[in-house]
Amino acid sequence: MTKNLLTSAVFAGVAAGLIAALLQFVFVIPALLEGELFETGARVHFGANGSPESDRGSPGLGTEWARHAMTMGFNVVTYVGFGFLLLAAMAFAEMRGLTTITPKQGIIWGLAGFIAIQLAPAIGLPPELPGTPAAEIGPRQMWWLGTLVASSLGLWIIAFGRGFTALGGIVLLLIPHIIGAPHLDAFWGVAPPELSAEFVTLSLGAAAAGWSTLGFLCAWFWTKEL
Amino acid sequence: MNAQNNTAAQTKAIARTDLSVLPIAFAVLGGLMLLFASGYAQASVLHDAAHDQRHAMAFPCH
Numbered sequence: 609m610t611k612n613l614l615t616s617a618v619f620a621g622v623a624a625g626l627i628a629a630l631l632q633f634v635f636v637i638p639a640l641l642e643g644e645l646f647e648t649g650a651r652v653h654f655g656a657n658g659s660p661e662s663d664r665g666s667p668g669l670g671t672e673w674a675r676h677a678m679t680m681g682f683n684v685v686t687y688v689g690f691g692f693l694l695l696a697a698m699a700f701a702e703m704r705g706l707t708t709i710t711p712k713q714g715i716i717w718g719l720a721g722f723i724a725i726q727l728a729p730a731i732g733l734p735p736e737l738p739g740t741p742a743a744e745i746g747p748r749q750m751w752w753l754g755t756l757v758a759s760s761l762g763l764w765i766i767a768f769g770r771g772f773t774a775l776g777g778i779v780l781l782l783i784p785h786i787i788g789a790p791h792l793d794a795f796w797g798v799a800p801p802e803l804s805a806e807f808v809t810l811s812l813g814a815a816a817a818g819w820s821t822l823g824f825l826c827a828w829f830w831t832k833e834l
Numbered sequence: 835m836n837a838q839n840n841t842a843a844q845t846k847a848i849a850r851t852d853l854s855v856l857p858i859a860f861a862v863l864g865g866l867m868l869l870f871a872s873g874y875a876q877a878s879v880l881h882d883a884a885h886d887q888r889h890a891m892a893f894p895c896h
Contacts, residue, residue, distance in 0.1 A: 613857045613858070613861055636890045637886060640890065675886065678884070679886040681883075682884040682888075685868050686872040686873060686891060688865075688868055689864075689865045689869040690869070692861040693861070693862060693865035696859075696861035696865065700858050703854075703855075733892070735889065735892035736894075737889075738889065752893070752894050753874075811891070811892060815891060815892070
């Protein structure tokens, strides 16, 4: 059974990681590379002439194939990691007799993973477009980790808690945001706010698609008759 | 035939509900190790290679 659980997570993670990477190359990385033009000063928004106007348009993926191969590789590593955790949670729920996993239900699990691991931390720490400086990495990682742990537990309690204990899940979801994520005392961003906003929504959209695919595939590989 | 299918399905369900804690713990450990490498470790070689993916995945990067 170990083999089934782990190999299912690997197959699902590799497939979902490749799909997520494809979505990122089409939608997210072009915006990221456009942000880098402002980070390096190749383009200047809020220019010295008193006008905030600057050209719009992504430079495209270019020819940095090694760099993009790394991005694809790390997407696969990340999604296999997510797959291990997601399938462990599914298996644990089934072992405790809380539910019976089906592929369609897997989509819901995947979306719950998206909410806990991507959306909840992004509410406090939006995905960073290059050229938008943020607070020290240490405290941000602490808050990020705390938020995804609290949010995962919160969703679990809402899903499987009995009676009023579900309310405890809502409290867990809220606490990180009441504490608040670490931020700088001033705004330092050199990229256009519109581009930064687009980058955030595009990356969250790609992650939502990646996670629901992952949830479906984890459940499908794990439950299918071999 | 039908009965056979039912038995097979039952065996499968039992086999799956019979999952012990060990493989689950193993999966959790494996997942955490992979995510530490892809999203959390600050070693500069790892950071540079994973840079775009971390930005795109909303991991705190640098």
